[in-house]
Amino acid sequence: MPRTTDVIIQLTVNNHPGVMSNITGLFTRRAFNLEGILCGRLEDTKTSKMYLLVNNDNRINQIIKQLEKLYDVLEVSICTNCDYEVFDNIHQLIQGK
Amino acid sequence: MKCSGGEIIIRLLEEQGIDKIAGIPGGANLPMYHALAKSDKIQHILARHEQGAGFIAQGIARTTGKAAVCFATSGPGVMNLLTAIADAKLDSIPLVAITGQIPSSLVGTDAFQEVDTCGLAIPITKHNFFVSSAKELFHILPEAFRVAEEGRPGPVIIDIPKDVQLEEIEIDIWPAKDRNNERSIDIYMNNDKAIASLEDIDQLAEMINGSKKPLLYIGGGILQSNSHKLLYDFAKKNSIPVASTLMGLGCFPSNDPLYLGMLGMHGAPYTNLILNETDLLIAFGVRFDDRATGKIAEFCPKASIIHVDIDPAELDKNKSTNFSLAADIRLVLDELILSIEENQREGWIKEITAIKEDYPFPMKKKEDAYHPLNLIKSIGSMVEDDTIITTDVGQHQMWVAQAYPFQKPRTLLTSGGLGTMGFGLPTAIGAALANPDKKVICVSGDGSILMNLQELATLADLNLNITIIILNNGVLGMVRQLQELFFQETYISTKFVTNPDFASIAKNFGIKGYDFKNNQEPEGTLQKILSLSEPCVINIPIDSSENVMPTVPPGAANHQMIGGKKYA
Ligand SMILES: Cc1ncc(C[n+]2csc(CCOP(=O)(O)OP(=O)(O)O)c2C)c(N)n1
Numbered sequence: 001m002p003r004t005t006d007v008i009i010q011l012t013v014n015n016h017p018g019v020m021s022n023i024t025g026l027f028t029r030r031a032f033n034l035e036g037i038l039c040g041r042l043e044d045t046k047t048s049k050m051y052l053l054v055n056n057d058n059r060i061n062q063i064i065k066q067l068e069k070l071y072d073v074l075e076v077s078i079c080t081n082c083d084y085e086v087f088d089n090i091h092q093l094i095q096g097k
Numbered sequence: 098m099k100c101s102g103g104e105i106i107i108r109l110l111e112e113q114g115i116d117k118i119a120g121i122p123g124g125a126n127l128p129m130y131h132a133l134a135k136s137d138k139i140q141h142i143l144a145r146h147e148q149g150a151g152f153i154a155q156g157i158a159r160t161t162g163k164a165a166v167c168f169a170t171s172g173p174g175v176m177n178l179l180t181a182i183a184d185a186k187l188d189s190i191p192l193v194a195i196t197g198q199i200p201s202s203l204v205g206t207d208a209f210q211e212v213d214t215c216g217l218a219i220p221i222t223k224h225n226f227f228v229s230s231a232k233e234l235f236h237i238l239p240e241a242f243r244v245a246e247e248g249r250p251g252p253v254i255i256d257i258p259k260d261v262q263l264e265e266i267e268i269d270i271w272p273a274k275d276r277n278n279e280r281s282i283d284i285y286m287n288n289d290k291a292i293a294s295l296e297d298i299d300q301l302a303e304m305i306n307g308s309k310k311p312l313l314y315i316g317g318g319i320l321q322s323n324s325h326k327l328l329y330d331f332a333k334k335n336s337i338p339v340a341s342t343l344m345g346l347g348c349f350p351s352n353d354p355l356y357l358g359m360l361g362m363h364g365a366p367y368t369n370l371i372l373n374e375t376d377l378l379i380a381f382g383v384r385f386d387d388r389a390t391g392k393i394a395e396f397c398p399k400a401s402i403i404h405v406d407i408d409p410a411e412l413d414k415n416k417s418t419n420f421s422l423a424a425d426i427r428l429v430l431d432e433l434i435l436s437i438e439e440n441q442r443e444g445w446i447k448e449i450t451a452i453k454e455d456y457p458f459p460m461k462k463k464e465d466a467y468h469p470l471n472l473i474k475s476i477g478s479m480v481e482d483d484t485i486i487t488t489d490v491g492q493h494q495m496w497v498a499q500a501y502p503f504q505k506p507r508t509l510l511t512s513g514g515l516g517t518m519g520f521g522l523p524t525a526i527g528a529a530l531a532n533p534d535k536k537v538i539c540v541s542g543d544g545s546i547l548m549n550l551q552e553l554a555t556l557a558d559l560n561l562n563i564t565i566i567i568l569n570n571g572v573l574g575m576v577r578q579l580q581e582l583f584f585q586e587t588y589i590s591t592k593f594v595t596n597p598d599f600a601s602i603a604k605n606f607g608i609k610g611y612d613f614k615n616n617q618e619p620e621g622t623l624q625k626i627l628s629l630s631e632p633c634v635i636n637i638p639i640d641s642s643e644n645v646m647p648t649v650p651p652g653a654a655n656h657q658m659i660g661g662k663k664y665a
Contacts, residue, residue, distance in 0.1 A: 018215055018227065025219040065410035071224040071244060 004056060006035065008082045011050040011067065012075040015041055019072045023050070026070065032063050036087050047074065053087050098269075102231035102262040103132035106195065108271075109238040111138045115166050117530055119144050119153035123170025125210060126197025128262035130168075142530065143558070145551035147174050149523040151181020152549070155190055156527020159510045160485060162323070164191035164245040164253075165527070171197050172210030175217065180517060182252045183221040187514025188344065189317060191250035193241050198258040201229065214256040223251030231264040235272050248291070249408040250321060291407060291425035293432065300420060301429070302436035304403060308377035310445045311337045312397075314360065316389075317344035317513070318382015318406055320506040324427035325349070328381070331434045336442040337379065338449055340368055342389045344513045345382070347503040357449075358458070361389040362649045363495045366456035366661035369649075371449055372397050373656050380404040382426050385415040386514075391655035405429050456661060458499065459646055466619050469493065469568050469639050473500040475620050476538065476566070479627050485510065485528045485537045489521040489545030492574040495645040497540050519548030522565060526552060529561035536562050536630065543569040543596065553606040553634070562630040567599050570641040578644045582659075583651065592641075603634035611635045 013019050020039065027034040036053035054063060060078075067076045100108075106129055110118070119142040122130045133141055144150035147169045157165035169178045175196050185192045199208045218225035224244050226237045234257075241253045293301075305311055313332055319325055325348045332339050332355055339349045340360040349356050357368045369391075372378075378400040383389070385404075390396040393416055401419040404412055409423035422429065461468040466475075473496050486501060487510040488494040494511055503509055510528060512520040525539040546567050556563060577591040603610030611626060613619055613636060626635060646660030 018219075018225070021216060022219055029220040062410065062414055069408075069410060 006053055006084070006087075007056045007060060008079040008084065008087075009052040009054060009064065009067070010075075010077050010079040010082070011052065011073055012042075013048050013050055014072040014074065015046050015048040016072070019048070022070055022072060023052075023067070026066055030063075030066060032059060036090060038086065038090070051079065051082065051086075098267070099265050100231075100268050101128065101132065102228075102234060102257070102264045102266075103128035103130075104135075105231060105234045105266075106238065106257070106262070107132040107136050107139065109234060110166060111136060113239070113242050114163075115139060117142060117157060118166045118168055119150040119527065120168025121145075121147055121150060121170065121174060122168070123174050123197065123210070125171035125199055125259050126168055126174075126195075126257075126262070128259060129195070129197065129257070142526075142555065144523065145554050146549065147177035148181050148519065149526075149549050149552040149555065151178045151185075151192070151194065152520055152523035153527035153530070153552075153555070154192055154194075155181060155185055155520075156487070156510060156524040156529070157531040158185075158190050158192055158527075159524070160507050160528045160531050162191075162321070162507070164193050164242050164250075165531075166193045166195060169194065169196050170210070171199050171214070172212050174210075175212055175214045179217060179221065180515075180519075182218070182254065184512055184515040184517045184520065185252040186221050186223070188512065189250050189321065190252065191245040192252035193245050194252060194254045196254060196256050197262070198227075198256045200260040201258045202260070204258065214254060218254040218256075221252070222254050225254040225256065228255060228257045228261050231261055231266045234261075249406075291423075291428060293422055293424045293429045295432075297422055297424075298429070298432045298436055301403060301422075301433055304377060304401065304420060305335060305337075305379065305433075306438050306440075308401075310375050310448075311335070311377040311379055312357075312372065312375035312400070313337050313339040314342075314372075314378055314380045314383055314389075315339060315345045315348055316342040316381075316383035318426050319345055319348040322382065322407070322425050322427040323506075324430050325506045327427060327430040327434060329353075331430055331437070334434065335437045335440050336446060338371065338446075340364075340372060342383055342386065342513075343498055343511060346498060347506045347508045350504050351502045352504070359498050361391060361655060363499060363645050363647065364655070364658075365458035365499070366647055366658060367453045367458070369655040369658060370456055371452050373399070374448065374452070375400045378402045380406075380418075382406060384408075384411045387415075390416070391649045391657075392653055395654035395656070459661060460500075467637070467639055469496045469643060470500045472568070472619065472623075472637065472639075473497055473540070474502070476623065476627070477502040479624050480536060480538070483508065483535050485525075485532060485535055487511065487521045487525040487528060487537065487539045489539075489541040489548075490516045490518045490575075491542045491545060492570070492578065492643070492645045493540050493542045493545075493568040495575075496568075499645075518545040521545060522549050522556070523552045525563045525565070526556055526559065526561060529563050530559070533562075536564070536627075538627075539563060539565045541565060541567050542574060543567055543571065543593070543599070544573045546599070547597075550602070553603065553608060556632050557607040561632055563632050564627060565603075565632075565634045567634065567636050568639050569596070569599070569636050570639050570643065571596055572641050574641070574643075575645070577641070578648075581644070582648070599634055599636040609633035613637045
């Protein structure tokens with residue numbers, strides 16, 4: 001279920017060591033908020049899937065356009081049918097509840 | 098055939114058409130240099146500081162539009178290069194920096210001269226590559242050039258550990274050059290993404306034809322897309338006045354009646370006031386930078402906005418538009434010029450002429466021959482149209498932008514985005530290397546020139562046709578000006594305690610040096626010196642209290658500029 005306060009951005013990225021820092025570096029450099037990251041390798045491919053939980057503010061289009069420019073980012077979309085509870089569960093894990 | 102990584106690098110660079118590389122050797126890039134020693138196609142330019150090497154490469158790239166290459170060793174070599182790379186990023190300059198890295202087996206151990214080059218590269222490059230085997234070079238090298246030049250250009254770093262440079266691999270047949278990697282700018286520009294649809298063109302034409310007071314706001318995208326000629330025909334056909342950013346200077350002839358000069362912080366009063374009146378702002382190849390727009394909410398308050406830029410992320414970034422298009426300006430203009438009407442726009446032109454007359458640029462009396470604006474203007478009248486001007490950063494830079502009569506694109510090389518003092522001299526060296534038939538003039542300040550002064554030695558080595566003009570006010574002028582105007586004349590650390598003798602310094606580097614200290618006839622002497630084609634330094638004392646006017650106070654709208662009153 002999409003929420004209005006947050007969105008999940010779904011990325012397909014090349015799977016090599018520098019990718020994560022290129023992506024998080026973008027968020028720092030452009031002062032975008034990043035609330036959570038989930039990442040995993042796709043079986044039998046050289047790519048990974050990443051899910052980024054970000055605030056749904058008026059900069060979302062800019063974030064997406066900047067992500068699209070990154071060399072190792074192959075696909076970017078806003079995930080409309082993602083299960084937001086995944087991040088809630090992680091939140092609980094992190095808060096130790 | 099057995100080839101080392103180093104040999105593969107050099108041969109791939111030769112295939113890219115590279116004939117000059119600026120750099121400094123060190124432990125971690127020695128194998129590359131060893132291979133370079135055997136190349137008869139590539140000349141190595143030994144800079145005296147890696148920042149100098151980076152800017153020499155920029156001078157080549159900024160004047161040719163093609164990616165240029167610089168080399169540095171690991172650790173301190175990389176660190177010294179970074180400023181020039183960040184500078185290239187902000188001004189969208191294609192650069193391929195190839196850095197040596199310590200051997201792979203030592204990476205991550207805090208080995209001697211180890212820094213995380215790729216980590217440092219992230220926020221200041223378009224992309225960075227780490228090479229982990231010699232065979233990867235065949236893919237990565239051409240790819241780096243493609244990334245640097247394609248779409249919106251920018252710098253790329255390739256970090257190559259020493260063992261990869263030494264690695265010998267067996268090559269049966271040298272891989273044929275990938276046709277897609279052909280280094281012609283035209284091919285890159287013609288990629289599908291950069292093309293506008295017919296509906297887009299129709300809509301643009303309709304907006305322009307229907308507008309009463311259109312105005313073109315142009316920038317570096319015009320020269321990147323090589324569309325200055327089309328732009329000229331386009332503006333002329335529909336009588337659209339043209340205001341330029343710092344990066345766009347030279348893309349529209351400054352003596353044309355439609356030309357409005359540079360807009361923004363140090364624009365002429367009439368330029369910023371005319372922007373207030375337009376009903377349709379046609380923004381081509383610009384990014385609505387704060388120095389150009391002033392307070393963005395009050396920029397062009399009466400206008401609808403059209404924005405065309407090759408980088409989709411620039412559209413609606415700082416200012417929302419009425420119509421925007423991520424496309425190559427040249428391809429758009431090619432079509433658009435057919436769809437716009439011929440129009441004299443007598444009413445709008447009359448209004449503009451009146452504003453120009455009522456709010457002129459505050460030029461100084463001609464008799465004041467040592468006023469920087471007059472000096473710049475007279476330099477402009479003494480040299481050919483194709484002379485390349487480089488500047489450093491500060492007041493002298495803005496005086497050049499305001500008063501030099503630029504006629505052709507790529508004749509002004511200046512650090513617009515990063516504003517890097519020390520840019521002028523090494524960039525002039527690169528420009529002169531790439532344009533042996535042209536004169537290059539570096540206009541600098543007594544603060545900036547010291548930031549890469551060591552490159553006078555490189556200049557002496559190469560004996561290039563470069564005139565360095567130091568407008569010497571004995572202060573960090575631009576900062577002094579800010580302290581005077583916005584910090585209640587509290588001057589701290591802007592006046593130099595001692596002043597070096599620049600003419601003697603030049604002589605000691607083996608270059609001619611002139612001092613205008615007691616010269617009553619600066620114009621005549623300048624004329625004589627500029628007619629020569631050898632490297633030299635000219636020190637010209639100017640009044641330290643001179644300010645760049647007009648100026649828009651921080652946070653204010655462009656029309657709230659100060660210092661725009663009429664001068665006789
Ligand atoms: C590397 C760097 N350090 C500091 C600054 C800040 N800064 C901007 S202009 C300026 C003064 C430049 O002095 P000078 O080169 O003498 O030129 P002038 O303004 O006097 O013409 C300074 C310190 C800068 N732009 N770049």
